[in-house]
Amino acid sequence: MPDLRTLLSAAAEQQEPGRRPEFATLRARARRRRRLRRIATGVAVALVAGLAIGTIPFLRAWNRPGDGDQAAGRTTIQPSTRAAAVAATVRGGLLRVGGPAGTKPAGLPGTVRFQAEGGEITSVRTADDGTFSITVKPGRYIVTGTSPLFGSGKYECHTEKPVEITAAGLDNVQVICNQR
Template structure:
């Protein structure tokens, strides 16, 4: 039977980080943050002059084609899909129109609409969020939707977030 010191050593080794980024990678990440901050300030200035700023060549009426003002000092873009999961046997998941909410640990809630395809893009500050959603009005049988676990948003953009609406 192992003694206490062996167990503690094994646990300490298990809890060590598996990868420490190289110093040059850390410097590059810091420069990206600074560039995003400058771009965010410019975006706020543009948005203040005319409301929502459209991406050239995009459809400004489409929810995915609007650029939202940054949510904090280091804004992070999160993209994902609100989707319907379940139903009759063999039914594949599909994107649905609705709304997705990001609730921060401090209680701040940031909503974003989804496109008809279920795709959404939102800009939030780095942090931890409980992400929920709901299908568009008119379908009262749909339950509230959510991600499998709380979402941690770091300083890099995050893609592929799936907010699942389970149906029977």
């Protein structure tokens, strides 16, 4: 015959709810849901804005009759010849900061890369003083850079946080190379 302790522990196991996921898993799921909600909202806003200003060619072309379709009572959708060119200009600099006390930030020649959330990378070479100008699609980017004058190009420089670029563009993006 089982003892009281075994009976109580079996009864307690039956009363417990099913296995709950770890707190970190719950947080990751919540972050994923928020990110997907933001993406869906952004797509909806872009679609409405595109409709409002007429930059979505296939939606403007509704009900244009195609060859031979009128006789059959059908209409076709034909793409517009005007392409939607949405781009933003981003300006900034690749800078070395830090070092001995009193050292001022200095521009570095090199390459700056913009990586979109989808993984697409667009890069630009900087001028000798570290300044750059590039045209990219509006969106959120991780911006990094390298310079042959900073760790022989082996070390990666970056912005403080991902950069959000709107259709209006962005000025003064600083890609920082921290010198110790």
